Amino acid sequence: MAAIQKLLNFALPPLSFVLLFTLMLPILLFNILLYVRQLFCTDENMENKVVVITGAASGIGEQLAYAYGRRGALLSLVDIRMDKLVAVADRARSLGSPDVIIIHADVSKLQDCHLFVDQTVNHFGRLDCLVNNAGIGWPSGFQDWNNDDSQFTPVTDVNFWGSVYGTLCAIPHLKTSKGRIIVISSVLAWFPLPRLSIYNASKAALISYYETLRIELGWTIGITIVTPGLIKTDLGSRVVEEEEIMGLIPMVSASELAESILKSACRGDMYLTEPSWMKVLFPLKVLYPQVADWALRFMFGIPSKETNSRNKGHSATERKIL
Template sequence: MAATAQLAGRLAGAALRVALAAALALLLPAYRVYRLTASLLGALLHEDDVAGKVVLITGASSGIGEHLAYEYARRGAYLALVARREESLREVGDAAAALGSPGVLVTPADVSSPDDCRKFVDDTIRYFGRLDHLVNNAAIWQVGKFEEVTDVNHFRKLMDINFWGHVYPTRYAIPHLKKTHGRIVGVTSNSSYIFIPRNTFYNASKAAVLNFYDTLRMELAGDVAVTEVVPGVVESEITKGKMLTKDGAMAVDQAERDVRPSRLAQHCILQP
């Protein structure tokens, strides 16, 4: 009797898992269609004329942040550019000015430091007198199976940059953005819901920051707009193999770089 009951329990559990998998297969594509449609409609309805506005971009020395700086510059925005590498940041600033930005402030800083974040927001206000867009973009990447990690504490830095590096600037910028009815743009990743093996901490950090912005949008409704940029694989230092290793060291993995697409986003969702 006990064996029969145990077998029946296992069969019931298996049937439940199959039913859940079937439901997800039906519902998840529809959910993604909804997100994409809502985001595109929202982008059309809420498109900003950014000429003459002040835009602060973190992680602006390369990759997505660099090219966002160029796009804002072409549209006539003033720029405050933030990253840790001053030389690369100044090169981006010079290029942005050449593309049409009427004024560029370069501020080397570490977004994982609350003091640095407070300072670069304050510097922006002192220099330009206002803030219209905050673009939180800075991030680092990690590759390696969770069980192979030698010490999980090595990856606190990743969460400090990928999550808290969005929270701190947002915290200090909100009072200024409320005055201009401005916008927060959070660059996250589709790794927040498409779970890639060997990216345990990276996936978790992106899911955390995506939920942060989803909640913040409700709290700031009517005062500050919130847009989430959710890219797939794009060409950047990350896809060129720059990452935290299982030992917590920053390195360039040539093999990992070679197996990743070197050009282009698989898809990008904008959620206004």
């Protein structure tokens, strides 16, 4: 086995480069044809399609409710903040949605996910699209660890399990309608910023899960994975307040993002990054990880290893003197 591993280590890297360059032109041409096809194709008609949106009381979820409402979709809005949800539902109706129901549910609880899926199907008779938007987050990293998981587990429970639970409950109905799942991840899933480690990890887990699910489901259910950048929401504003350097990054409005998500999902896209210029961060991270790490440490004022060592040395000297 050791000999086989050595052979693979030696042979596969150059073979993979040959294969990469061989396939690059055909894949590029295929993508160009897909792009041209999208230019001439009309978007999916969402009129009277049943759409569930989690975390619909504010932010991206609220704007998605309005965007789908303008397209005449039937809406099932899910959140734990019922007072805000009522106002969102009223406006969605005024914008053109024929029927809107609101459901109080905590997506981090499996029984609540069964509840909002069952109530939606019982009311409308079908389910065409599940938008896993509910999410929470706040700046947190290893330095915030105080041997208590109560500050970390809610983020993973809502951001990851909140999407997975709802998806598992909805899959049987989406198979029937040949529907679509939209999951809101983040650019931070593949270009993580410091002091947001738990949030970054929860969003990265979403991408891994839904890419795997897409393979398992085949062509039965479409899946669009959205990786937004810095968005003008409560969470985005909180991040800017905590980290001043983030204020230099242009923010996208939640309404603009919602329109982009709807159009992308109607086209059947597998991925959407908004704003699109942030796509350049992915190859930067993959090809030059050392440069990316150094740049982030510099931007966020994180001391280098050498500085930490010198500081420790000074501290030890000071203790000896004292």
